[in-house]
Amino acid sequence: MPVLTTARLALRPFAAGDLKDLHAMDGDERVMRTIGSGLPGRTREQCMQALERMIAFAGTHAGYGLLHASRRDDGTFVGGCGLYPLPDTDDVEVAYRLPYGCWGQGYATEMAAAMLAHGFAALNLARIVGVTHIDNAASQHVLEKIGMRAEGTAVHYGRTMRVFAAHREGAR
Secondary structure (H helix, E strand, O other): OOOEEOOOEEEEEOOHHHHHHHHHHHOOHHHHOOOOOOOOOOOHHHHHHHHHHHHHHHHHOOOOEEEEEEEOOOOOEEEEEEEEEOOOOOOEEEEEEOOHHHOOOOHHHHHHHHHHHHHHHOOOOOEEEEEEEOOOHHHHHHHHHOOOEEEEEEEEOOEEEEEEEEEOOOOO
């Protein structure tokens, strides 16, 4: 997939050399507790395995998967964002996570907005969802800022989550 750019960020597929960045993010319990069912921080070995899965997934699902996000001005890693099939549904989910030190700086909103636009324009998706833990107000705010609307709750990843959705203009 080609690199996506925003005003401050460059997004590209994760590569084998990105283990240090991924571990800095996924090794942090504060980050991982908001992911899926609520996960513990990952070891370096678990991050290596996750990186291999991400690279393989992106290689077989053009336009999908978590992208490595870095600042355009200095290359600093600020997180990951991508589109994934939401398990046990027909929906596609916009997913993002950031190293703890990057929270509250607008990066999640910027990268998620770029992925939403990519999903609608390049992948021709009619609908994209976002799911958050019930108490994750910051992530819910990100989804609202990129134009998603709350649709209630549903069980995903083994727990009740808030569901948000956006529709491509003209699609329903």
